[in-house]
Amino acid sequence: MERTLLNEQEKPTRAHFEILLMSWAGWVFDFYDLILFTFLLIPIGHELSLSRVELSYILGASLAATALGGVLFGILSDRFGRRSVLQWTILTYSVGTFLSGFAPNLFVLLVFRIITGLGVGGEWATGQTYVGETFPPKVRARYAAFMQTGAPFGIVLASIVGGFVEPSIGWRACFLLSVLPAVLVIVIRRRLPESDVWAERKRLIAESGFKSTSVEEESKSKFLLLFSREYRRLFSQSLVLAIFDMSAYWFTYSWLPGYLHEQRHFPMAKSAVWMLVTQAGGLLGYLSFGFVADRLGRRPAYSIYSFIMAFALVMITLMWNVVVVYPAVILSFMFLVGFGTGMFSGYGPLFSELYPTSIRNTAMGSAFNLARGVQFFTPVIIAVVAEKYGLSGGISLAAIFAILTGIWIWTFPETKGRKLEIVSSAAAKSSD
Secondary structure, eight states: OOOOOGGGSSSOOHHHHHHHHHHHHHHHHHHHHHHHHHHHHHHHHHHHTOOHHHHHHHHHHHHHHHHHHHHHHHHHHHHHOHHHHHHHHHHHHHHHHHHHTTOOSHHHHHHHHHHHHHHHHHHHHHHHHHHHHHSOGGGHHHHHHHHHTHHHHHHHHHHHIIIIIHHHHOHHHHHHHTHHHHHHHHHHHTTOOOOHHHHHHHHHHTSHHHHHHHHHHHHSOHHHHTTSTTTHHHHHHHHHHHHHHHHHHHHHHSSHHHIIIIISOOOHHHHHHHHHHHHHHHHHHHHHHHHHHHHHOHHHHHHHHHHHHHHHHHHHTTTHHHHTTSHHHHHHHHHHHHHHGGGGGGHHHHHHHHSOTTTHHHHHHHHHHHHHHHTTHHHHHHHHHHHHHHHHHHHHTHHHHHHHHHHHGGGSOOOTTOOOOSSOHHHHHHTO
8 A cells, every 4th residue: 555645645744743843943943053143242252352353254154154064964864864964963053052152262263153054054954855845735835934933933042042141141151051952952853753755765766667867866966966957057046046035134134233232322132122023023924924925926925025124124224313213113124124034934845846855955955055155255244344334234235135035036937836856857757
């Protein structure tokens, strides 16, 4: 009797929700590690006597390391499975975060943040691939969006620790404490089943109908396969989309707490509260994006959320002095900045539907994290621009990239409701 795959179930089951919950928890602490560092930039700089540009290099290096982590762990996940590699990524960024609390100088801190970035880069794509491969097509976007809500929860947690806890215990203790939740996630993940789509592909390539093609495919580097004739155009499109979107995000968030603290003269606690407002918007944006994408399609949803983010960014930076006299209005634009970032919920379903199982995690991790790696330059660019135009001038550049994201998504085909491809089309044709 033929077994029904998880993504062929009529409705999500308990197994689906266990996979979703554990993937979500991993993403919470993944993103928490990145954003916590933006809150700790000022106390770290004071203690280690680091300039704003030097701090930007450290933040940029951790983002650049996510590129290598995304490629490395993406390849490992396509080879060894989703469940195991998720544990490896969380262990990696947990170790990097813990060690950061002992850093005595710029160089050592840089090394530990690179280790953190490697794990952070691998976790997102593996978790989104896991969810994308197991949930039914008609609800895939909304549950991938639910996993993406781990980002605002991670930022909220980072805001609380960085804005309220750090003044009492110091930045080093914050890093030491931050390893505990991630270790808990590693333990919980052991009960999860493997992605049966990934397992099914392994079964198929063991059969004679797929063996010859699969051996040839397996002999290639999965990363290099993305640049083959079959995939290079699609991967280039995916990479450009991710670069535009990631630039919009990190031009916004890499210095946003510092912008509120230094240029708008907010106490750090007040900066944290305003960051919480953006993440309330982010939570609603991530959740609602999935429903919009399942109803209207992936492309319209991306455009709607991207343009909302761009408009709100202009209002909280270039137009700050005009609207700040109305506190409720400026807070509403902070909320909309977060709401617009809901477009990140689209990557999981979109990339899952574009690529076959053999390279799905490699493609997703490579595009998303190479784009994040490019953000090495973002904090530095903002710091340089800020010397002349203030942090508001640097952060306002994010609006341009948000608009480009909303336009570029229309170079893709619409993939709403598409059934996942277990083996590549080339492999399927060769077996006929």
